[in-house]
Amino acid sequence: MLEIEDLNLHYGQHLALDSVSVTIAPGETVVILGANGAGKSSLLKSVARLVPSDAGSQIRLDGRLLAALPAHRIVQEGIALVPEGRGVFGDLTVEENLLLGANPPRARTDEGERRAQVYDLFPKLKERRRQAVNTMSGGEQQMVAIGRALMSNPAYLMLDEPSLGLAPVMVTELFLALDRIRKSGVALLIVEQNVRVSLSIADRGYLIEAGRIVGADTAKALLNDEAVQRAFLGKTDERG
Amino acid sequence: MTMRLAFGFSLAAAALAALAFAPFYVGPYQVGLLIGLAGYVTLSSAWALFSGPTRYVSLATVAFFGIGAYTVAALNEILPYPLVLLAAAGVGLGIALIVGLSTLRLAGVYFVIFTFGLAELVRQLVTWYEVNVTGTLGRYIFMSFGPEEIYWQLLALMAATLFVSWCIGRSRLGLALKIIGDDEVVAAHCGIDIARTKLALFALSAVIITLVGAIQAPRWTYIEPGIVFNPTVSFLTLIMALLGGANRLWGPALGAVPLFLLFEWLSANFPDHYSIILGLLFIAIVFILPGGVLAFVERALAHSKRVTGNAERVREPGTAEARQ
Amino acid sequence: MSALLEIRDLTKRFGGLTAVNGVSFDISRGETVGLLGPNGSGKTTVLNMISGLLPASGGAIHLNGEKISGLAANRIARRGVARTFQLVRILPSLSVEDNVVAALAFGKKRLWDRAARDDALTCLERVGLQGRGSENAADLTYIDQKRLELARALAAEPSLLLLDEWLAGLNPTELRIGIDLIADLNDSGMTVFLVEHVMDAIRALCGRSVVMNAGMKIADGPTGDVLGDPGVVRAYLGDAHA
Amino acid sequence: MLMTALIAGLVLGGTYALVAMGLTLQYGIARIMNLAYGETMITAAFAAFILQSALGLNPIADLLLIVPGGFLLSWAIYALMMRPLVTRSRDRGALEIDSILATFGLLFVIQGVLLVIFGANYMSYSYLNVPVSILGANVAANRLLALVLALAIGVTLYLLMTRTRWGTTIRAVAVAPQSAPLVGIDVNRTARFAFALGGALAAAGGVVISMYQTFTATSGVVFTMKALIVVIMGGVGNLLGALSAGLILGMVETFVATYVDPGLTLAATYGIFLALLLWRPQGLFGKAAR
């Protein structure tokens, strides 16, 4: 169980996260919905310790406090992040990126097996395993980023706007892959603009607004919620 | 606003006048100090003219400084002095244009190292020329005027540099430079001719630096490459400007004056431990005053004003949102 | 009336890789045209060649009948082409107002001082940034930075506006505001050429679309027809959108 | 004559490569533009001089003491001085300026300490100054040692960097430090290690050079600048690049001295460097990927 409780985060004077509480059970898929600048990315970054949360904030994994750990220790605890913009090692090859993914000690056993799983999930990566990542398309880089995160044998996989800038065909492919990952037992915490697709594979969702959690429900309920529809699923087709 | 401007100008004029009359009231050593001060204020201001807004850190200062000095050494017995200065400015301009044209592609640390290499290359070529073509290395400069005249020339150059810098800061050119410093791609898409803008500023900065070298050269009587192409000049200039804040009109001056006096004081009082103290001070400055002296002063001022400024700041975004 | 923009056999090679391969199409005055295609198909490269950020390896681009391929970006900008960038590019150390003045002072209008400031305020108002002129551009939120980037592009009063995924990353509410904004611009007579993945926006805004795949044009025509094209579906949209 | 020039050039280039490899690690991976690099070398040279003259130690044996010493010293410098700067810098540009200023200060401190202890005198001792004949050309054994050491260090580190997970993590920090924590890499530790390793290489370079080159407390700057040129030529963070660029520079100098005019060697060095920068600003072999 990943529990985030009373998470506060300041950037200078600006309060980015205001007493945020979110929990994810093992194997669960949770989506965080919210406008730009609402604090979604900050939430994931706080969990990954890439930004320091304010004192008093509690982030616990199976009862262990994560707040005291430095960023590079989080992945060893079983939480992997695919950041916005992917954060791949562009000058290195696909193979090397995956090798680095298995850098935490928890990932060292069964490394070969997991590599095979990643290649099975994204066959394109196997074809291009000796290619430098920055010569690949955005969709393929996203695959590298997810594959790299999977190599660390995570129990919880956090994805920050995975579909941003991808062509529709890639988005479909991506969420199919995420669905397979979900089914393999990895818990997913997804921040997405593409509300419809993300809710379609999620169990639950949270609504975040100006740094505060303003709602939480099952994915199904959210898809049908009128307020959510108005704010996030606005029918823009009317004009056309 | 105009009142303040007029007041600012008259104050600057008064300060300039006071500085101009200083040699009549102080001894030769103080004149020497003033020469050094005026020289480094001019050098660092001229350096910041180009490197401040564009963030192109140049180590070619001494290349132009040395070229200025060498031109004077080569021509002082052939041409009348004003023409010598003009020739020096011309040589500096020519080299700046060639260098500027060829380095426009470089950025970041590559530009830094390129300019350092350039200074060394110029030094080597001058040496080679002197050795193989003229057959002498040292040159003598015997001028009829003394340190006071050198000081006045430098002071005039310093005032001109600061004035030009002030004008540019308020002009379209100044904005163009700031945009280039932020993002060259955006600058091009705004319609700015990046190459020409950078070249113009680099050349202007180089010509001023060349003139500093030319004016200061008669003070040393004897010129050789090792003396006038001393890389320390480039480093000191850079550090003074960065220390003071290269993006502000008075920043380089505010870095140059205290540092110069500090060097003087240290070398007089701690000749044997000068290096160690200087080094430690440097490290301390980097840690205590990130962003330069002026930025620090501004921050301190901003801090003391925060109480009154707050109310205004809070209202602004509110009204903007209300209208949306 | 001839086309505003004519692109003929446009080609771009990066070393051995051909990113754009013999692409030709026209854009007429007043049109809003979408450029679609999978990632890596060469869309942004086409935009970059039009705006002069990248030199073309082959082919030609004409604006108003005059050749602009081969010109430097600043000259193309002065001829009335403005753009936004895929990853928003504001000038972080300048104020919001100066970000817009940047386009006014050096573009074809060459405004300065009072005139430039007045114009800048108008542009900011147009994108909903009224009253924010004195803030630091770097302090703006993501969406406001996007607005600011658009304001800067508008300030140049371009005859051709290039938008590179300007709507990406917006939530549905913001998306709607954004689409309305572009529609208004088009209504006021501006020609807009946009690279976009947001299908709703494409459908809402673009009468015509060009689709690229692997550096080549695979479709060009009314948006509805293009989106129904089996080749486009296979290469780009995927079955879910068919 | 051609063979002699070729071999002499390679041997000289070995010295340049040896000097540059540590800096390329420090700048390419730890992202510290270390202007006090040459002073680290000179400190090692003085240490070798002292150990040799006072204790009668063989300079080769000195390496075993001084190289770990250089590692520890640089480790401490990074931990104490550089780490706070890295933490506070928002972007690479800010860190570059901060590290230039701070290491400029450090340069003065080290130089000042050396001046106080040793004075400003020229230091010189010679070790292994015996001719070794290679393909008919006589080269000094000590200079040959520099070449062999440069090749050995360069190739070993290159293999470690590209063939092991450990090396790959170091390259990962070099290419995308902000992403490294995502795969459990302690960036601070890795950067500190790379900086210290660079310091160890500097120390090795200092000891070897002290065997054949006269040095003073103030001659470090010369080495820093030469190393910088080689680093930029070879591509920042690129060990093989530094090795090749060093060898090329050595050859250029020797050939110019032999066939053109010894007076133009340094001019040729800078000329070639500047031309290369204009032609390929990223260096001969591109960035830090290997």
Next chain:
Amino acid sequence: MKSASRRRLRDVFLSAGAVMTVLVGASAHAQERETIKIGYAVSKTGANAGGAGITTIPNYQLWINDVKEAGGLELPDGSKLPIEVIEYDDRSSAEEVVRAVERLATQDEVDFILPPWGTGFNLAVAPLFDRFGYPQLAVSSVTDKAPEFVERWPRSYWMLGGGEDYTDALATLLAEQRDAGTINGKIAMASVADGFGIDLVTAARASFEEAGFETVYDKTYPVGTSDFSPIVNEAATTDADTFVAFSYPPDTFALTQQAQVSSYNPKVLYLGVGVGFPVYGEDKPNAEGVMSLGGIAPDNESNMAYRKRHKELTGQGPDYWGSVITYASLQMLQEAIKRVGLDRDKVSEELSNGTFETVLGETKLEDNQLRTLWWTGQWQDGVFVGVAPQGRSGASKVKLPKAAWQAQ
């Protein structure tokens, strides 16, 4: 906008204030004469520190120590005044040395100023010494223009001769050896591209030509050259018996090592600055026979005593060229003060005309120049002895050809 212009205003005040503080704070004040103030500016750091650290600084320290031990400087009335020393670091910058001397003269109002190190720096400060009326005992500067300078600055003294003096002496010496059949008439020559190297090589070309030598190799290399294999290898392929290099210390050491590595053992090996350093030749069998500028007379007891004291006090031996002359020049100053007092004009006059007993023996300047110098020296049995001019008392006989290199 308001605050911006106020800020600017404030900046102006700040910078102006800083200047005034220093100017006012630095104003001088007179005091009772209880000491004699001696000042000097010398390169303690920077590019010139190496040279100054060998020839100049240790001798200043030694002399100051000697004067202090003697209870101060003696005046004509037999009384002694202690000395107060003010020293500055010119950081190897011409502008600094100029300002430091101005400071010594007008701010510190010292009684005497000792000269800086280096030809260029001595010339840079010469107008100031002249303007403020200080005698300038310029030691570490080799210049052929000394007679002109003496005319221009009558209180300047040039103690190390000119390039021609050294090369003429060398040419004469070599010509004798050639005529005796020891060496052939060909010379290979290299020089450093700096004031010293160029002055000497220019003079040498004339001297060698006049003496009927053929220069078969003549190249100049830049300061900072570290690898001399091309030069030595090229010189080795010529059939010249004589190799001459007007080099700086790092080059001198490197040239020597390279010659050994290349097994190049010319019959005459003449190198520049650095050969005269104790570290070059004392207890170094391979230095045997190497020649250079300078030298000492091994039978001069006061000189040998000076060398011993120098080593005891500073921990390093003096070099065999400029050091002893530096010390001798200070002895001359000391003696002149003893004879005529602190009046600088009188001291200058005495320096020009007087005869002094120094570590060099009896010393007298001719036209403000020291002419009794060892133009050429050679390492013989661990001592760098003067071998030219031959006629001068204490001269050793040159031993040629040079001994073979020994394996180390």
